[in-house]
Each structure stands twice: as structure tokens, then as C-alpha cells.
Amino acid sequence: MPRAEKQPEREIRCVQWHLEEFVRCFKWALVARDEFERLKAANPDTLTDIQRAARFYYLHQAGFGGRIVNPSYGYGITSAPRLNLLRIEESLSAAHLRLARVNVECLPYSEVIARYDGADTFFYIDPPYWDCENCYGPGLFSRDDFTKLADQLAGLKGKFLLSLNDIPGVREVFKAFRLEEVRTRYSCSNRKNVPAGELFISNY
């Protein structure tokens, strides 16, 4: 997998095994555009594992929309920064509490569906958007995967809800299912609040 996909795993290990040192990286730090740009420009190969994890956390939390590929500085006109440098440990602990009773898989979608499908299963499926198949790294998901996914979902024992962009190709591939139009706005887009049409695709 590409570097951006692998980074969160490294960060988790640093938090688990070197929490005090990780938190110490933020002592006397500020949420500032200048610092954001300095960290963004830093070469990760020159940093220790812990410094790399701290850099990733800072850029992810202080960046706009949590983007990790080419992030840009996030700020609100009326709100304090999302990254609270005085509450790093509490924020991590809240995430840990939320995830402590969750089973985290990392498998191709077809295997996850096959393993967990059953009469009582509900899947929410959030695949790459049509026309954004390669956004998460080369070779992970291709245009053909939409058809493979639709075929697999046709034989599902449980229920599913899938969301995708509302375009003719998506409507064609998933025409066997219930399609519901949803109007939304992409607030993480480069252009502010772009109106968009999405489809909720389901088998119920």
C-alpha cells in the first residue's frame, strides 16, 4: 500500500508504545499556519518514528477535512482549532474507548462481505466514488470492481446500504437494487459547499 495508507498503522504503534514521548512532541507547540507548512514540508525520512507519528497527527488534525494527501491548513472563522494541544491524550483516549469494542478488519471488500454476511448482518458500504477508483492507491479498486460488488451484493443474505455518486454508470451497474436520490453538499471540496447528487443503493 502507498505511504499515506500505511501511516496510521505506524502512528497507532507509537501511541501504544511511546505515548509520553508522542505527547511531549506537542509541548509548547501552537496551531499555526507557519508550523503546519513547516511540518508539511518536512521530509519524513529525516524524522524518528515518533516524530513522524506526531507530524502525521498534527497535519491530520490541523488540516482541512482530515485530508492526508497534500493537506491544507484548516481554520474556522468562529471556532477554536480542532487540534487541542492541551488535550492530546484525552482525544486519543476517547478514540480508544470508542474502538475498544469494535472489530477492525483490513481485507479486500469481497472477503469482508463473505466473512460477515448472515441473515442479521447490516453492511454500510462506502466504496471509492465512480471516477475516483484510484484515489486510495493503485490496484486497490478498479472500475470492474463496481460490477463485481453488485454481483456479490445480489447474493447477500443480510441487508446493505451503499452510497455512491449519482451518475449514469452507477445507475446502470446497480439497477437491480433500490436507488434513492439524495441531495448533499461536498464541504471538503476545494470549492466551498459544492451541491452534489448521491445515490443510496440498498436491498431493502
Ligand SMILES: C[S@@+](CC[C@H](N)C(=O)[O-])C[C@H]1O[C@@H](n2cnc3c(N)ncnc32)[C@H](O)[C@@H]1O
Ligand atoms: C469513500 S472511502 C470510505 C471512507 C470511510 N467511509 C470514511 O468515512 O472515512 C473508500 C474506502 O474504500 C477503501 N478501499 C478501496 N479499495 C478497497 C478494496 N478493494 N477493499 C476494501 N476497501 C477498499 C479505501 O481505502 C477507502 O478507505
